[in-house]
Amino acid sequence: MRSDGSALNLRRWWRSAGFAWAGIRHAYRSQANFRIEVWAGVLALVVAALLRAPLAPVALACALVLGLELVNTALEAVVDLASPELHPLAKVAKDAAAGAVLIASAGALVVGLVVLLPPLWAWVGGWG
Numbered sequence: 001m002r003s004d005g006s007a008l009n010l011r012r013w014w015r016s017a018g019f020a021w022a023g024i025r026h027a028y029r030s031q032a033n034f035r036i037e038v039w040a041g042v043l044a045l046v047v048a049a050l051l052r053a054p055l056a057p058v059a060l061a062c063a064l065v066l067g068l069e070l071v072n073t074a075l076e077a078v079v080d081l082a083s084p085e086l087h088p089l090a091k092v093a094k095d096a097a098a099g100a101v102l103i104a105s106a107g108a109l110v111v112g113l114v115v116l117l118p119p120l121w122a123w124v125g126g127w128g
C-alpha cells in the first residue's frame with residue numbers, strides 16, 4: 001500500500017515536472033527577453049566556473065531573474081485573457097510584473113559584478 005502511494009506520487013511529480021518544463025519551453029520560444037536571460041546566465045556561470053568564483057550567488061541570481069521572467073510571462077497571458085482591451089488595471093499589472101524583472105536583473109548585475117570582477121581583474125593582471 002505504502003509503496004503504491006509513493007510510486008503514484010512520483011508519477012504525479014513527474015507529470016507536474018512535464019507541465020513545468022512545457023511552460024519553460026513556451027517562454028523560451030515566445031519571449032526574446034527570456035532567451036537573452038538564459039544565455040546571459042549560462043555565460044555568467046561558465047565565466048564563474050572558469051575563474052573559480054563562487055557559483056552559488058551567480059546561480060541564485062540567475063534563478064531569481066528567470067523565475068520572475070516566467071511569472072511575468074504567466075501574468076501577461078492571464079491579463080491578455082482577462083482584458084484583451086486596454087484597461088488601466090491591466091497596465092498596472094503588466095508594468096508591475098515587468099518592474100519586478102527589472103529590479104531582479106539589476107540585482108543580478110550587481111551580484112555578477114561583485115562576484116566576477118575581482119577574479120577577472122586578478123586574471124587580467126596575471127597576464128600583465
Ligand SMILES: Nc1ncnc2c1ncn2[C@@H]1O[C@H](COP(=O)(O)OP(=O)(O)OP(=O)(O)O)[C@@H](O)[C@H]1O
Pocket residue numbers: 031032033076079083084085086087088090091094095098
Ligand atoms: N490590456 C492592456 N491594457 C493597458 N495597457 C496594456 C495592456 N496590454 C499591454 N499594455 C501596456 O503595454 C506594455 C507592453 O505590454 P506587452 O503585453 O506587449 O508586454 P511586453 O512588455 O511587450 O512583453 P513581451 O514583449 O515579453 O510580451 C505593458 O507593460 C503595458 O504598459
